[in-house]
Amino acid sequence: MSTKRPRVLVLTCSTRPRALGPAVGRWLLDAVADRAEELEIDLVPVALADLDLPLLDEREHPSSGVYEQEHTRRWSAIVDAADGFIAVTPEYNYGMPAALKNALDYLGHEWAWKPIGFVSYGNTSAGTRAVQHAQQVVTTLRLVPIGATVAIRIGDAVAHGRLRPDTRRDALGVALLDELVRAAYALRPMRDRERAATVPGPLPGSYARRLTPLDAAEVTVLQRACWVEEALTNDTLDIPALHESLEQVTAWLADWRTTGLWLDGRLLGMVRIRRAEGDWQLGRLAVVPDLRGRGIGRWLLRTAEAAAGAESGRIVLHTGARSLRNIGLYESEGYRSTPDVGPTGTVRLAKTHA
Numbered sequence: 001m002s003t004k005r006p007r008v009l010v011l012t013c014s015t016r017p018r019a020l021g022p023a024v025g026r027w028l029l030d031a032v033a034d035r036a037e038e039l040e041i042d043l044v045p046v047a048l049a050d051l052d053l054p055l056l057d058e059r060e061h062p063s064s065g066v067y068e069q070e071h072t073r074r075w076s077a078i079v080d081a082a083d084g085f086i087a088v089t090p091e092y093n094y095g096m097p098a099a100l101k102n103a104l105d106y107l108g109h110e111w112a113w114k115p116i117g118f119v120s121y122g123n124t125s126a127g128t129r130a131v132q133h134a135q136q137v138v139t140t141l142r143l144v145p146i147g148a149t150v151a152i153r154i155g156d157a158v159a160h161g162r163l164r165p166d167t168r169r170d171a172l173g174v175a176l177l178d179e180l181v182r183a184a185y186a187l188r189p190m191r192d193r194e195r196a197a198t199v200p201g202p203l204p205g206s207y208a209r210r211l212t213p214l215d216a217a218e219v220t221v222l223q224r225a226c227w228v229e230e231a232l233t234n235d236t237l238d239i240p241a242l243h244e245s246l247e248q249v250t251a252w253l254a255d256w257r258t259t260g261l262w263l264d265g266r267l268l269g270m271v272r273i274r275r276a277e278g279d280w281q282l283g284r285l286a287v288v289p290d291l292r293g294r295g296i297g298r299w300l301l302r303t304a305e306a307a308a309g310a311e312s313g314r315i316v317l318h319t320g321a322r323s324l325r326n327i328g329l330y331e332s333e334g335y336r337s338t339p340d341v342g343p344t345g346t347v348r349l350a351k352t353h354a
């Protein structure tokens with residue numbers, strides 16, 4: 001859930017010929033299609049039968065992430081790109097089908113901190129024992145089972161190999177999707193923190209990652225909160241960060257390399273940098289008001305400078321002429337004021353990036 005719409009895999013878990021599973025999966029996809037559009041998520045049907053996964057044949061433990069087999073790499077990429085799962089599963093001998101257990105066993109980190117919901121089907125128990133069995137297993141993988149389920153008694157629900165229309169069941173399917181998507185968003189900070197594209201931040205548990213246009217809402221709130229003090233200090237409302245629209249923020253997030261510092265889903269700070277006219281332009285250094293004085297601004301500044309990489313040149317920025325605290329920070333990091341003219345009421349500072 002970083003630069004794309006959230007993606008929910010609908011896993012059809014039975015693999016035998018003429019199985020009922022595909023019909024149950026089709027019902028679910030139809031029942032929740034409209035809600036998926038409202039929630040702006042992608043539903044991706046995946047039949048375990050199509051994956052051609054033999055019984056686990058990797059030499060290394062899945063937690064190593066070392067995969068020798070092409071089928072494992074393919075499955076890993078599919079699961080890694082997902083934000084949540086709905087398993088459409090039968091009950092076989094009071095448990096989950098072996099194909100589902102095998103597909104789970106193949107991977108490790110790809111499952112972590114993603115929600116999983118179940119649509120089960122069977123005879124008297126409506127597949128609920130398969131769900132209980134699967135729930136025990138999935139928690140080991142840091143998959144997070146949600147409470148909402150749909151349990152279908154075949155005798156009541158199926159006629160001629162298809163599910164009979166049932167608006168109550170449809171509503172349960174939608175409720176399951178709703179809960180799954182909420183859990184997927186809530187777990188996002190847990191997922192983000194473990195991704196390779198993040199770096200540990202200066203506060204325990206915090207992490208930094210590149211911000212994208214999908215972060216525009218948080219960025220807009222952060223900059224409005226942070227630049228109020230600038231407005232008061234410099235006695236002006238003529239500060240773009242104060243009144244940029246969501247669309248304008250979305251647009252510049254696509255152009256700048258912006259680093260965001262996060263803690264448990266909260267955006268604590270940010271900074272942006274880009275190459276322009278032979279210089280590095282740096283700006284929008286912001287830290288939430290309640291966490292000032294903890295070294296976050298300095299950390300962000302250095303992180304942005306590091307993002308400039310090996311390409312040398314001046315790093316230039318501007319800040320309010322009366323923003324003495326900001327100026328003090330920049331000067332202590334080697335920035336010096338330049339004679340260039342910046343926007344009215346600002347000073348321009350620069351340092352050479354080696």
Ligand SMILES: Cc1cc2nc3c(=O)[nH]c(=O)nc-3n(C[C@H](O)[C@H](O)[C@H](O)COP(=O)(O)O)c2cc1C
Binds near residue numbers: 014018093
């Ligand atoms: C190997 C096997 C074991 C089964 N065990 C159970 C069971 O424990 N409980 C149950 O309610 N139904 C059980 N059934 C009946 C299934 O619920 C029913 O056949 C269902 O259609 C299986 O799903 P599928 O057609 O998608 O494979 C079992 C079926 C099979 C093939």
